[in-house]
Amino acid sequence: MNDILPIILPILAVLVVLGALIPVLMKTRKNVKNYPGTRDANDPVQARGAGTLVEDRPAPAPERSAPDGVGLAGPETVEVPDNAAGLETVPVETPLPVAGRLTRLRERLVKSNTILGKGLLALLSADKIDENVWDEVEETLLLADLGTEPTMQLVDALRERVKVIGTRSPEHVKALLREELIKLVDPTMDRSLNVQRHADKPAVMMVVGVNGVGKTTTVGKLARVLVAEDKDVLLGAADTFRAAAAEQLATWGQRVGVPTVKSDIEGADPASVAYEAVKAGIDQEVDVVMIDTAGRLQNKVGLMDELGKVKRVIEKLAEVDEVLLVLDATTGQNGLNQARVFAEVVNITGIVLTKLDGTAKGGIVVAIQKSLGVPVKLIGLGEGADDLAPFDAEAFVDALLN
Structure with a gap:
């Protein structure tokens, strides 16, 4: 009997300890089950980053087709509202005729201090037009963003005209300059807008x-x-x-x-x-x-x-x-x-x-x-x-x- 006691006593001690721990373990398991972010095997699966359960989401909308290379943007047409009773009418604006708009723009442009016009007229109206003057003319044109090739073209044309017929007066200089500038701006270019409707399409x-x-x-x-x-x-x-x-x-x-x-x-x-x-x-x-x-x-x-x-x-x-x-x-x-x-x-x-x-x-x-x-x-x-x-x-x- 004395030989068995050393074996039985440790076993009894272990059983006592386990008996004390079982209630604690059961309580912990219950708390873990209710902790946010955990789920049972039978819980519905939540989509990652969605914030909404998959089973609660509405059924997906039927797919729309789009032409090759076009993303679906869901555009909507905003129509001009009909005049409803009790609503204030918004008048449709009518622009000035072309002649009136051109006059308005010309007046606005004249008021701007243009390097191109005033600078050139001042230089070319000098009593003596030498190489220094032509250098200043060239510099003025470049500063006015005319570009290198058009600048050389205009300077060469003016040099030739002045050399042949001279500069008799400021009015004459202005007339020469006007002619050459108009050539550069090129009034022959087609400036019409292509807005004519086709037979079956806009x-x-x-x-x-x-x-x-x-x-x-x-x-x-x-x-x-x-x-x-x-x-x-x-x-x-x-x-x-x-x-x-x-x-x-x-x-x-x-x-x-x-x-x-x-x-x-x-x-x-x-x-x-x-x-x-x-x-x-x-x-x-x-x-x-x-x-x-x-x-x-x-x-x-x-x-x-x-x-x-x-x-x-x-x-x-x-x-x-x-x-x-x-x-x-x-x-x-x-x-x-x-x-x-x-x-x-x-x-x-x-x-x-x-x-x-x-x-x-x-x-x-x-x-x-x-x-x-x-x-x-x-x-x-x-x-x-x-x-x-x-x-x-x-x-x-x-x-x-x-």
Whole structure:
């Protein structure tokens, strides 16, 4: 018996300890089961990062199909509201006639202190025109952003004219300068807008450019002009990146009495919005669809590729008849660099030169046309709704020299 006791006593001690621990272990298990983030094998599985149980989610919506390369943006058409009883009527704006807008722009341009006109007239009206004067003429032209090749062309032409017939008076100098500047600006370039409806499809216009040049405002002002010319217009808000860009365009649409197609999804695929706008234009048999695009720097390859995609997607439905590049005249030669890159991506057909009254460098008109062979079609000289007009070569030169 004494031999067995050393064995029995440790066993009894272990059993006593286990008996004391069992209630504690059972309580701990219960608490662990109820701790957030744990589940039983029978609990429903929660989707990672969703915050909603899978079994509680609604059934997925049926898939929508889209053309190749087009993301689904969920665009919506904002129609011009009908006049309902008790609602205030929003008058549709009518622009000034072309002649009135040209006069207004000419007056604004004359008020700007132009290096190109005043500087050249002062130099060429000197009693003696020697090499120093010609050097200053050349420098003045370069400072006015005329560009190297056009500058040399103008200086050589003026040298020859002065050498042959002399400079009899300031009025004579002004006449010579006017003739040569008009030749450089080239009034023979086709500056008409390609906005004629095709047999079964609308004309399509894209408006492109970098940030802050006034693309959306230009679209609105130009839509205003086209409506006044009895054209049915539809706007497409493909600038899906800038906050409130679509609403700004829709506001312009309401002002001029035209519908706007925009997306209700922030950051939607711009190509999809453009596609839906053109499709709506075809269905509604409008004359012109105008696509506003997001601003993008010309050195951002990804964004420029995206712009090319927008154009290609539109062309699945209709030809793009007009691609207008909006440039800020105050950017000078940088504007020329922008134009070159955009022309490579989307085949620019015309230039809209804005803020021309905010610069003394009117020579950018010549530089762009000479470099790209693309005409300046429209110019803007302010924020007013009528501060956009067709570019007129002779009127522009006259404004520079007066």
